[in-house]
Amino acid sequence: MKQPPPLSPIPLTDITMGRPGWVTQTEAFFARYKHHLILLQLGMFVVFMLLLFLPLFLSEPAERDSPLDHFSVLANYMIWGLWFPLVFISVIFSGRSWCGILCPMGAASEWANKKAMSQLVVAALDRLPLT
Numbered sequence: 177m178k179q180p181p182p183l184s185p186i187p188l189t190d191i192t193m194g195r196p197g198w199v200t201q202t203e204a205f206f207a208r209y210k211h212h213l214i215l216l217q218l219g220m221f222v223v224f225m226l227l228l229f230l231p232l233f234l235s236e237p238a239e240r241d242s243p244l245d246h247f248s249v250l251a252n253y254m255i256w257g258l259w260f261p262l263v264f265i266s267v268i269f270s271g272r273s274w275c276g277i278l279c280p281m282g283a284a285s286e287w288a289n290k291k292a293m294s295q296l297v298v299a300a301l302d303r304l305p306l307t
Contacts, residue, residue: 178235217283224280227259 206213222231231248243250266274 214283216278218281220278221280221284224259227254 228251231251234246234248237246238249241249243253263274263279266278
């Protein structure tokens with residue numbers, strides 16, 4: 177009886193194996209323009225912060241106000257009616273790429289982590305006796 181040929185391992189360097197073409201093209205797009213990605217993240221962060229904090233400084237909306245009448249109602253609708261449901265849907269379809277590419281909270285935490293960690297490492301190295 178003839179034995180079947182052994183299975184060949186999947187090469188680790190081929191990231192496109194088994195992925196649809198649009199996923200590969202999207203990843204290539206973000207890899208090509210990764211230096212401009214900070215502008216997109218900054219824009220998302222500014223919009224998110226405006227939606228969160230600007231309503232604190234506005235007057236209280238009337239009960240009959242619609243999202244087109246008062247910014248506080250619009251901000252509430254944008255965050256709870258659009259933002260968070262779309263976050264959950266996008267995480268299902270795009271995985272962690274939402275957090276790394278578009279999420280303003282993820283971008284802010286990564287930026288703070290890079291700054292804080294580098295400063296902590298430098299401060300720790302400064303305290304070491306180098307004799």
